[in-house]
Amino acid sequence: MDLPALIVTKGDATTSSPFLEKEINISEMYLDSKPCVLYVWKICESLLLILKLSKARLMGSKLREIKQEDSLQILAWRRDNGLLLHIHRAMHAVIDRQKNHGMHFRVLAKALRLSGGDHIHSGTVVGKLEGERDITLGFVDLLRDDFIEKDRSRGIYFRVSLPGVIPVASGGIHVWHMPALTEIFGDDSVLQFGGGTLGHPWGNAPGAVANRVALEACVQARNEGRDLAAEGNAIIREASKWSPELAAACEVWKEIRF
Numbered sequence: 001m002d003l004p005a006l007i008v009t010k011g012d013a014t015t016s017s018p019f020l021e022k023e024i025n026i027s028e029m030y031l032d033s034k035p036c037v038l039y040v041w042k043i044c045e046s047l048l049l050i051l052k053l054s055k056a057r058l059m060g061s062k063l064r065e066i067k068q069e070d071s072l073q074i075l076a077w078r079r080d081n082g083l084l085l086h087i088h089r090a091m092h093a094v095i096d097r098q099k100n101h102g103m104h105f106r107v108l109a110k111a112l113r114l115s116g117g118d119h120i121h122s123g124t125v126v127g128k129l130e131g132e133r134d135i136t137l138g139f140v141d142l143l144r145d146d147f148i149e150k151d152r153s154r155g156i157y158f159r160v161s162l163p164g165v166i167p168v169a170s171g172g173i174h175v176w177h178m179p180a181l182t183e184i185f186g187d188d189s190v191l192q193f194g195g196g197t198l199g200h201p202w203g204n205a206p207g208a209v210a211n212r213v214a215l216e217a218c219v220q221a222r223n224e225g226r227d228l229a230a231e232g233n234a235i236i237r238e239a240s241k242w243s244p245e246l247a248a249a250c251e252v253w254k255e256i257r258f
Contacts, residue, residue: 086120086168087117087118087120087121106138109122109165118165119167119168120168121171122169123136123139124171127172136184138151139167144167166188167189168190169190170194172196175196175214175236177196178211178218179221179231193207200249213239217239236250237250
């Protein structure tokens, strides 16, 4: 069984997990080198910001989760200390989701790119997080592209060449969503499967294998010119014939709708 070489554990999910430690130990047995483990530390208090970041770095963290309302003093510090910024869109429902007040998320996306974020939750289109397809793709354009022509249907334009931000699709996604996620977000994205991994009946590692097999099958099919929107389910079924982990995941998630 192939095991993942990249493991992400988030601070808002758990601060310690014996199951995760066991998964890491097993992975090390099968890999030539230790897997890259990204410990995502979540903090919202400004006063203890630098202290907690220092602790995260000492523990080997390469990734830091920052809420969009956190203090911007973190930006200069993290660049000097080799940490990535994973920007969670906490307060999204209060700040930008209400149409009668606040600001639009496309404005926040542009501001967070200008401020120097590395990853940001952009919505999934599929899964449990709200977000219409064209509107979400407008967010993704603002995060990744160097130049965006003015398009009122997708939001404001962008004409400043700055380092891009990787959009993160997270929330209620599983293997049956993989064709749509591959088509919508493309290669430069983070597909963050939480329950879609841990909910696998055989455990976390087989859940990760199932997701990886589904992703590679969809990428290969896309590169061959197949229509993921029309043939997505068939592509997943074909891959599940030679991957028992994916077959088990397909059976678990087949009736799930959000």
